[in-house]
Amino acid sequence: MENNKTFLWYSIVIFTGLYNILLTIGLVILLIFIWPFEKDISNFLNLQGERLYLMIVMITGAIGSLIFTMKSFAQHFGANDFNIRWIWWYYLKPFLGSCLALIFYFLIRGGLLTSANSPDQINLYGIAALSSIAGMFTEQAINKLKNVFDTLFTKTEI
DSSP states (O other), X not given: OHHHHHHHHHHHHHHHHHHHHHHHHHHHHHHHHHSOOSTTOOOTTOOOHHHHHHXXXXXXXXXXXXXXXXXXXXXXXXXXXXXXXXXXXXXHHHHHHHHHXXXXXXXXXXXXXXXXXXXXXXXXXXXXXXXXXXXXXXXXXXXXXXXXXXXXXXXXXX
16 A cells, blocks of 8 residues: 555656656747747747737746746755645646736736837847746735735725
8 A cells, every 4th residue: 555655656746847847848949939039020820919928928927937846846856845735836836927927917018017018119038037037936926916906906095
């Protein structure tokens, strides 16, 4: 019975590590293929303008989360304190990072964090960097969004 439990535990751990590695590789390759290297901002998916930016934001947010999850995975596995109860965190964190990066992008495009309004004024490298940081530091990013929300919707005394 103990051998079956150990085999299952190691199988889940190996699958989780491979999942993180392969998802990262896949997202980096996709990012390279859609990145607008040419002035005309075209790519193999024929994404242009805002659709292209949204895709880049979501991919870089997921990559940022994957950097954090792989670091955490390696640390916990190496320290022999990997807890199987956290397994879903390793699978869901890239999606959380992707969605959170998207929210930050909307805040930027909406003018709440900057004044740039046209796609021509956007620094795509800056947006990709902010998106990956939002994905990498989701807890801090969520706290920042809470502060923005509290500032926007705080009742003022008259």
